[in-house]
Amino acid sequence: MSPARVPHLLLRAAADALRFIWANGLSYEFMDYRESLEFESPPPVVAAFKTREDADSWLASNPKPPAMAYVLISGEYHVVAYRRENDWRTFLPHPTLEFYLEEMTKDGLPPVVATFNTREEADAWFAGQSEPSAQTVIQIGGEHYLAVYYRNINHRAIFPLSIAKRLNRSGGPATRARLPGGLKRRGPPRSVTRRPPSRWWGRTRESRFP
Structure with a gap:
């Protein structure tokens, strides 16, 4: 392939991707995804389950599993x-959150927006917000946590920042996460390769960078 054709092919691929988004009615999902990158929040998810049994049931009955x-x-x-x-389908653990939190904390713990004595107090505070920030650093009982709001599925989750230590115990992040069946997924995702700006912890999605 001629190097001169590469820009043209990239533009064509981008145009095809946009047409695919429009044709499948995914415009808002694409907007939410781009916002998740802008706000440097953890990678978006398409669903959240309390148990593996619930997840397996959802996957087994899904006519078109959202691969990857x-x-x-x-x-x-x-x-x-x-x-x-x-029709092979399963769930595989992936350390994308560990990558993200490791990048976030590599230069020290970020500033705390709110402090609570118990997890119950933090959960009540988080649940009481009608439009939470994409992510907020909080402290519970002296430990730092990240409160994340997944707007696309209206789900709230609170993760301890200490999760990042799992990578240190496993010898550091791998350059690639391998999946069975010949599937491959690179890691960490692009959304964790830039250090989250400390100036916007707790900002809402209506806010914008200067």
Whole structure:
């Protein structure tokens, strides 16, 4: 392929991607995804489940599993693995949140927006917000947590920042997460490769960077 054709092919691919989004009625989902990148919040998820049994039931009954999408199961990130050639489908743990929190805390803990004595107090405060910030750093009983609002599924989750220590115990982040069946997913995702600006912890989605 001639190097001169590369820009043209990239533009064509981008145009095809936009047409695909419009044709499948995914305009708002695309907008929410771009906002998640702008606000440097953790990677978006398409669903959240309290138990693995609930997640397995959802996946088994899904006629078109969202291949390579993230879901939360019991508060932990998993990727949907699916091969339509043989209808193989499962969930696989993925350390994308660990990557994100490691990047966030590599230069020290970010400032705290709110402090609580118990998790129950923090949950009540978070649940009482009609339009929470994309993410907010809080403190519960002296430990730092990240309160994340997934607007696309109207889900709230609170993660301890200490999750990032899992990467240190496992010898550091891998350059690639491998999935069974020949599937591959690179890590960490692009949304965790830039350090989250400390000036906007707790800002709402209506806010914009200067």
